Amino acid sequence: xxxxxxxxxxxxxxxxxxxxxxxxxxxxxxxxxxxxxxxxxxxxxxxxxxxxxxxxxxxxxxxxxxxxxxxxxxxxxxxxxxxxxxxxxxxxxxxxxxxxxxxxxxxxxxxxxxxxxxx
Amino acid sequence: xxxxxxxxxxxxxxxxxxxxxxxxxxxxxxxxxxxxxxxxxxxxxxxxxxxxxxxxxxxxxxxxxxxxxxxxxxxxxxxxxxxxxxxxxxxxxxxxxxxxxxxxxxxxxxx
Numbered sequence: 001x002x003x004x005x006x007x008x009x010x011x012x013x014x015x016x017x018x019x020x021x022x023x024x025x026x027x028x029x030x031x032x033x034x035x036x037x038x039x040x041x042x043x044x045x046x047x048x049x050x051x052x053x054x055x056x057x058x059x060x061x062x063x064x065x066x067x068x069x070x071x072x073x074x075x076x077x078x079x080x081x082x083x084x085x086x087x088x089x090x091x092x093x094x095x096x097x098x099x100x101x102x103x104x105x106x107x108x109x110x111x112x113x114x115x116x117x118x119x
Numbered sequence: 120x121x122x123x124x125x126x127x128x129x130x131x132x133x134x135x136x137x138x139x140x141x142x143x144x145x146x147x148x149x150x151x152x153x154x155x156x157x158x159x160x161x162x163x164x165x166x167x168x169x170x171x172x173x174x175x176x177x178x179x180x181x182x183x184x185x186x187x188x189x190x191x192x193x194x195x196x197x198x199x200x201x202x203x204x205x206x207x208x209x210x211x212x213x214x215x216x217x218x219x220x221x222x223x224x225x226x227x228x229x230x
Contacts, residue, residue, distance in 0.1 A: 004162075034217070043208060043220045044163065093162050107153070108218060110162035 002028050004096050006111035013084055013118055020080045021114045023094030029074035030096035034108060035067070038091040050077050074099070084118040091115055131227045138196040140224045142209035145190060149211040153218070154183060154194045158205045166194070166207075196226075204228045 003026040013019050023033060032051050036044040048064075050056040050071035058064045068080040077096075081088055095108040132138045144152075150171040155163035169176045169183045169192075176183050182195040192209050209221045 006162075043222050045220075046217055049217060091160075095162075107165065107168070110155075110164070113160070113162045115160070 002096075002098065002109040004030075004094065004109045004111040006092075006094055006114050008114060009112060010115045011117070013116070015085055015118055016083055018080055018082045019084055019116060020078055021092055021094075021116075023077045023079070023096070023111055025075045025096040025098075025109070028096075028098045028109075030077075031074065031099040032097040033071055033077040034095045034097070035069060035077070035079050036093045036095070038093060038113075040091075044093060047079075081116065084116070086118045089116055089118045128222070129225045129227070131229055132199050134199060134201060134228050134230050136199055138194075138199045138203070138226060138228075140194045140196075140207050140209075140226065142192040142194075142221050143190060144192065144209070144211050144221075146211060146213055146219075147187075147190065148213040150214065151212040152183070152185060152192050153210045153212075154181075154192075155208045155210060155220075156203075156205045157208060157223075163208060199226075199228050201228045201230055 005024045007022045034049050035047045037047050038044050046059050047062045048056045048058045048069050050069050052071050052074050056069040071077040091113050093113045095110040097108045153168040154166040156166050157163045167178045167181050167183045169185050174185050180197045184193045204227050206223045206225050208223045210218045212218050
């Protein structure tokens with residue numbers, strides 16, 4: 001089946017530094033990738049949608065200059081949290097939508113998530 | 120705006136019993152619904168989906184029911200097992216719009 005990986009799975013960084021999270025679709029091409037943020041005991045909140053080769057579309061309230069998204073290829077999207085602060089500590093999850101196929105064409109395949117802790 | 124919510128934030132069931140997890144949605148334009156299972160520290164895992172032109176769909180040990188009249192979605196898990204313990208999210212989609220997730224229900228299976 002379709003597999004999406006994320007790297008790293010966990011990262012601890014100091015306040016003020018930047019952190020890059022990678023999202024890869026391993027066995028399919030993803031024309032669209034999504035980045036979500038999840039706080040403890042809460043639901044997934046969509047941060048942005050990225051299409052390969054174009055600028056990401058950010059949800060209302062998400063700072064595009066703070067959360068830089070690059071969808072450089074059909075199998076890789078990166079999220080960079082710039083000048084991270086403790087309030088950015090969260091679980092970041094990506095998902096990828098196949099260009100074709102999938103069970104229904106609507107489906108997104110989710111990565112395992114990245115736990116970011118900013119100290 | 121859209122809202123997808125759950126009636127029960129937590130649910131505890133005995134192993135072997137059936138589980139029913141409920142979800143209410145408010146966007147009548149939603150035409151596709153998915154149930155996800157999320158274990159601690161992991162990403163959501165697809166369980167089952169249903170389109171709005173259906174009212175029931177069955178999978179292995181799981182059944183999703185859709186009642187568009189009252190905008191209600193449910194996930195039934197038969198013979199619940201300890202491995203079913205997780206947080207379950209319903210998600211809705213209207214046309215080409217993005218998936219919108221509900222708040223989640225934590226299912227705990229008691230051995």
